[in-house]
Amino acid sequence: MTASEEAFLKPRALRPGATLGVISPASTPKRELVERGLAELQAAGYQTKLGKYAFGGGPLYYAGTLGERLEDMHAAFADDTVDGIICTRGGWGSAELLPYLDKDLVRSNPKAFIGYSDHSSLHTWLQNEAKLITFYAPMVASDFARDNGVDRASWQNTFEGASEWSLDGNDGLRALQPGLSEGNLLGGCISILAAGLGTPFAPHFPGSILFLEDIGTKPYQWDRMLLHLRYSGRLDGVTGIVFGDMAQCVSPEEEDLLERAILHGLRGFPGPVAIGLRCGHVDGANRTLPLGVRVRLDLTDAKNPRLSFLEAAVSV
Incomplete structure (x- = not known):
């Protein structure tokens, strides 16, 4: 049974006063950015509790050895004083953890897991193996450390348990292909998702x-990876698609080419297609997306x- 076919576990709400465990499952963050982001949180x-290896110092570009990063993630889920878990930054390295993650530990301690980019592999694992709602959302060093790096409205709606709210053109959303659909919101960074095809994860x-x-x-x-998703059957049954803000991918002069390439890669897809949502790799305020909740x-x-x-992402 896949993640979208079984009800997801909802972690508890994260209101002011909650404690966030801060971990670095992938690359080493800059200490000054982590400290600036912690001050903003x-x-x-929020209260914050740093993982033992959150500041990095591992081999190559990793924040720690595989064992150290795994230890921090498991410790954050096991710690009763930690209400939710937020990553410092992405980079590369999260996928190394996947074969060793403790499904029973996570399911026994369902908590908000917050991050994006490289952490798309962790989102996928948490959804598929632990059936947990996760959050493609601002990180400590990448967003909270930036001026205007976090969209407060979507963060609060998500983590304080709003049952009905929406994102629209003010959040960058534009229509590429008309239509109306509903389903559980899933996804993440396309290059990480495509890299997972052909693996147990x-x-x-x-x-x-x-x-x-x-x-x-x-x-x-984009055209190539969309074709890869199509050939793998991963777009079968998808009811609609939302693409992010492409300013980190192409210049304004290439925007039209990109949109035509996306529609070419999706040729024959019957559902609505939108683009421009300012979530993930963005220059300005990063929107929070709860993955696993029902949306229209x-x-x-x-x-x-x-x-x-259409529903609250957390238990209130």
């Missing part, structure tokens, strides 16, 4: 609305595109 009312999206974004990815590469993508009116969240 604390100013927002491949993503599954049937019945979902799929969110896809990336950084530094050229139009032909309404692109029937191109002037009023809307991604509506």
Whole structure:
């Protein structure tokens, strides 16, 4: 049974006063950025608890050895004083943890897991193996350390348990292909998701609305990875697709080419397709997306595109 076919576990809400465990499952973050991001989280009312290896110092570009990064992630789930888990940054390395993650530990201690980019492999594992709602959302060094790096409205709606809210054109959403669909929101960084195909940790999206974004990815590469997803059958049963803000992938002059390449890669896809959602690799305020919740993508009116969240992402 795949993640989209079974009810997801909802972690508890993260209101001001909650304690966030801070870990680095992938690359080494810059200490000054982590400290700046922690100060911003604390100013927002959260307590923070650093993982033993959160500041890095591992081999190559990793924040720690495989064992050290795994230890920090397991410790954060096991710690009763930690209400949710947030990553410092992405980079590369999360996929190394997948064969060793403790499914029973996670299911016994369902907590918000917050991160994006390279952590798409962890989102996929947590959804497929632990059936846990996860959060493609701002990270400590990557976003909380930046001026205007976090969209507060979507963060609060998500983590404080709003049952109905939406993202629209003010969040960058634009229609590429009209339509109306519903499904569980899944997805993440397309290059990480595509890299998982053919492994025991491949993503599954049937019945979902799929969110896809990336950084530094050229139009032909989007076309190629979408074709890979199609050939693998991973787009079968997907009811709608939302692409992220492409400013980190192409210049404004290449935007039209990129959109045509995406539609070429999706030729024959019957559902609605949107683009431009400012979530993940963005320059400005990063939107929070709860993955696993029921959503509606309404692109029937191109002037009023809307991604509506139909249930609370957390238990309140």
